[in-house]
Amino acid sequence: MSPAPIASTSVTPTPGKAHAGHNQHGFATKAIHIGSEPSAETGAVIPAISLSTTFKQKSVGDFTYEYSRSANPNRDALERALAALEGGRYGLAFASGSSVTATIVSALPPKSHIVSVNDVYGGTYRYFTKVATVAQGIETTFAELASADSELVEQNLRKAMRPDTKLVWIESPTNPTLRLIDIPLVVKVAKSINPETTVVVDSTFLSPWYQNPLSLGADIVAHSITKYINGHSDVVMGALVTNNSAWVEKLKFLQNSIGGVPSAFDSWLALRGIKTLAVRMQEHGSSALIIAKELAKHPAVKEVIYPGLPSHPSFQLAQRQISPRAFQKAIARGKAKGDGVEADGFPYGGMVTIRLASDPHDDQPANKVLERLQIFTLAESLGGVESLVEQPSKMTHAAVSQEDRDILGIGHNLIRISVGLEDVEDLLADLDQAFRAAGLA
């Protein structure tokens, strides 16, 4: 296999180094052009979909592409774009976000130990506890790392780490209660205990527009492309980006050996989605902020959780951790409105979680609201152009025990909203009529 298909062309940025090509360009420019260079052969502005499974060799072993599981032009283009958007050297795409998790864990030696944030994505929890344990004898310790109290986070992490800890797995914001993890703090503490520890951040909820974990010290950033990156609820796919060449060699080998790779068509669709990621994320964020602020005043709502609101316990951390480009847009927006971000809040992703003013042990009020909504679709998943709502206690987090749900604050009155790109006035009116119909206002 020639080395070319690892995202190693001149347009892939090298951190900390000025570069030719698109490296000096902004996020949206990269998103539109990297991986979508006009075809040298036909001049086509949009890349062709390369469905071929195999490729002609000039002589034995002389080829650019060999076989589409190992590398494919569409996947290659997507991987280069993803690496550029995360500011990393290497991007690898997989058939799902779950396949990313499985592949990273498969790279660990048998009987390794993992420290994971306690309210990790359910599928990740399932993989650690039901698959990695059986297949590799891996043990996972779940730790509370999302407190706004940094001393407590450090204490909890020190308590959880062991001499055989190979991986620290975090997710920020967490799901569904949108708690934030101080990524540089976790990296600092983990590496001070053992510099060899690998820190992985699942950054699905923010997308590369709002958060770039590699720039915060993480070793690997993981995404479910299924959500914001593709953004149109029509592709299941995942990816990881890293600067670590030892890790990428292992992961690239496993990507090909396990074979959990995306199709050429899905890769093409995801790259098409990426071209509008910057505008989509800004609009998701500003609508989410408007909805969060309006619902905070609504009598049917007891509590709104949105990290861009001053009422969020990690509001200061959100400001430190958000990508500088997204924060500059937020500041410009605040200035235009005459308020600073301190008073007005700022866009921080498109997810808003609310607690209804109803009994957390009664599932009926939330159920009624969800049934009555007309624009919001009652469905799992997130990050698409259409607004979605769900009741975590009965849907995404139904497998979590009642006891753990109580600890994590996931009552029946909790509703998770993925704010889409419809007119925000329509979304607000829809929520209001559903609250009224459910007798909550």
Ligand SMILES: *Cc1c(COP(=O)(O)O)cnc(C)c1O
């Ligand atoms: C959806 C999701 C995953 C899993 O991704 P799939 O593409 O569904 O396999 C992992 N992490 C988070 C945070 C997710 O939201």
